[in-house]
Amino acid sequence: MALSCIGRSIFIRQNKMVVRTLSSSKYLQSSSVDAKFETAKQQLNSFSNDPGNETKLKIYALFKQATVGKNTTDKPGALNFVGQYKWSAWTDLGDMSKDDAKQNYIDLVSELAKAEGSSVDAEPQQETETDAKVYGSGVLLVKTENQIMTVTMNRPERYNAITVDMYEGLIEILSDAANDDSVSIVVLTGAGKYFCSGNDLKNFAGITPANMKQVAMDSAVLLERYVAAYIDFPKPLIAAVNGPAIGIPVTQLGLFDAVYASDVATFQTPFSKIGQSPEACSSYIFPKLMGHAKACTLLLFNETYTASEAERLNLVTKVFPNANFQEDVRKEIEKMVKLPIKSLVYSKRLARDCEREMLHKVNKDECERLVERWTSEDCIKAVMGFLSKL
Known part of the structure; x- marks a missing residue:
């Protein structure tokens, strides 16, 4: 984060x-x-x-x-x-x-x-019909067509690494889409070869021993708001994972309603390498999806999974060949958008409401743990060691 x-x-x-x-x-x-x-x-x-x-x-x-x-x-x-x-x-x-x-x-x-x-x-x-709002300093492209809003993380030269303003932009996009009658389904994807490489390393700039605690607390507030936006989003939310995903773009997938992956996509959450801990409710959702042991290989032991492996672990709904990935995903979503929107919304609400309170609790607990992790000596050493290798 x-x-x-x-x-x-x-x-x-x-x-x-x-x-x-x-x-x-x-x-x-x-x-x-x-x-x-x-x-x-x-x-x-x-x-x-x-x-x-x-x-x-x-x-x-x-x-x-x-x-x-x-x-x-x-x-x-x-x-x-x-x-x-x-x-x-x-x-x-x-x-x-x-x-x-x-x-x-x-x-x-x-x-x-x-x-x-x-x-x-x-x-x-x-x-x-294209939504022309300026989201995420202009690197979140938003296009709405036939009631399908497609949000593209558009920083291919930085492997779509997420900046602070992109977090804010995605929160705003979900809020707007939730209240927009012209939007029935939201799709998140990436430009270029990567889906998303996690947090931009520039997010670590400007930290000093004097401001570290406050910055960690402020960042946890932003993360909790960001994850809550996914927990509470009322309409179908689809991920089109076009390439490698690292860190939070992986952990947040448990909050999506369908995850389609290119056959070149990979999934990794290298938290322990940098002394951090899971976020986006993955500590609760992933064991339910995969079973405890397999979830631990991803969240604790830095295992990287291919798209087909992620499909077997229930993290991915369906895998498509990379050559026609976006076209194949679009065909799937066009089938969905023909369904009655109220039926989709009410059905999702029934499935989500039974554990919404738990998800918000897990989100809060994860963020509180991350504040401790970000300011810990082992995390600082791990991050410095990681950055020194770049």
């Missing part, structure tokens, strides 16, 4: 944002603005250049103002740093109208598009 929430690029300078408010008389007719707004939404996630955190905050705030209106939500808690910055950026737009926010959004995306060599004036793609 991430051990540093301080001194990172996610915490952008807290300054007032100056956003141009244009007179509605200067706009195109409403239908034209709406069309360009939809095109800009679709175009945003296709950009390859990172516009920087300040620009992404502006995009987020303008999108919320354009689609929801003035911010009337409560300010996030003190430990939800990312949420506070987003809330402030949205609040700073004040009474700006939805139409004005749309035009500002279009103008801002248009400026980014010029750097990418494209144009917001291009015709929108009609077959795909």
Whole structure:
């Protein structure tokens, strides 16, 4: 789990944002603005250049103002740093109208598009509806089509390693999807060869003996919120494991309703190598899935399992050939989405409610143990030894 929430690029300078408010008389007719707004939404996630955190905050705030209106939500808690910055950026737009926010959004995306060599004036793609919210600093790509929301961890150059802001982004995505009537099923997958390599090593930056305890406690709060988002997600949740998975992307699979794996996928939780302990309720769920002995080989003894082995251990629902993996998974999910959504939700609730309280207790207990582990001498030595080999 991430051990540093301080001194990172996610915490952008807290300054007032100056956003141009244009007179509605200067706009195109409403239908034209709406069309360009939809095109800009679709175009945003296709950009390859990172516009920087300040620009992404502006995009987020303008999108919320354009689609929801003035911010009337409560300010996030003190430990939800990312949420506070987003809330402030949205609040700073004040009474700006939805139409004005749309035009500002279009103008801002248009400026980014010029750097990418494209144009917001291009015709929108009609077959795909894409959620243009800025999640996880832009490295969580979200596409909703035919009531299937696909969330792609898009850091292939870093093997989709998870940053603090990605944790926050995934929490927000699940919250939004839970309340979005256009979403029936959520799918999580990875870009490139890896599903996810666990926590980004940069998460360990900025820790000193003086702040170690507080950082560990703050990180445990984030982890508990993250896992709780999966425990409480009401709709079917599918994992499409396209490649190797290491650490928390493995342990959280026990909270999914179906796990499809490519035949090149592998599964490893090397916690004891770095003096840590399991998370995401895996200490409770994995023995139930696999039996105690097999769960221990994964959670305690650093065994790596292939996709076919993980299927035999009930961690994986079905294995597909890598060559057509995403297409084969899509066919399976398209069968599911034709089923009545209320039946799916109510059936999942019945299966989950009988142990929801236990899952939250296990989540809390695991996080408390991790605070002890992260600040222990053996964990510090193990992590330092691991990092020295890189």
